[in-house]
Amino acid sequence: MRIVFAVCLSFLLSVPAFSQWKKKKKVHEPDKFSITIHEWSMVFENSFRIHDDSVKISIKGKNPEKRFVKLLSEKERESVIAQLHRVNWKEIKKSYVDNNAPDDLLEYDFSITLNNEIREFHIYQVEVEDMIALVQVINQLLPSEFRISYDDNYVKKK
Numbered sequence: 001m002r003i004v005f006a007v008c009l010s011f012l013l014s015v016p017a018f019s020q021w022k023k024k025k026k027v028h029e030p031d032k033f034s035i036t037i038h039e040w041s042m043v044f045e046n047s048f049r050i051h052d053d054s055v056k057i058s059i060k061g062k063n064p065e066k067r068f069v070k071l072l073s074e075k076e077r078e079s080v081i082a083q084l085h086r087v088n089w090k091e092i093k094k095s096y097v098d099n100n101a102p103d104d105l106l107e108y109d110f111s112i113t114l115n116n117e118i119r120e121f122h123i124y125q126v127e128v129e130d131m132i133a134l135v136q137v138i139n140q141l142l143p144s145e146f147r148i149s150y151d152d153n154y155v156k157k158k
Contacts, residue, residue, distance in 0.1 A: 038109040087130040101125035
């Protein structure tokens with residue numbers, strides 16, 4: 001009887017479906033993200049696209065259009081993802097507008113996707129702390145001439 005049991009057990013463990021079943025561990029999928037920031041006014045129309053592996057920027061204004069493209073390192077990618085996870089998404093509204101601000105200052109349209117969750121919102125002359133912090137992280141990845149102007153001084157420029 002022991003021999004029959006040992007033979008059956010060794011057969012079951014040699015069959016791939018049974019032997020691999022115990023060894024399989026669930027692998028955590030890396031976060032996927034996409035950030036599009038449209039910075040605009042009557043004079044400017046700038047587009048910032050930050051994806052899982054790259055940054056693409058288009059700056060249009062009075063001067064000829066400038067473009068910038070960069071591949072993200074793993075460390076840079078992780079810093080953006082970490083900041084995205086710090087955002088209190090439940091508190092983010094669809095629109096932040098100071099109706100008393102002068103016309104034709106820079107406005108921002110954000111579209112952010114994190115693991116298939118999409119958030120879209122508009123900012124005009126209002127400081128949104130979580131977005132200022134996110135833009136600071138993104139700006140660290142960029143040369144100074146391609147940085148996003150939404151920073152601590154944004155509202156003070158009125």
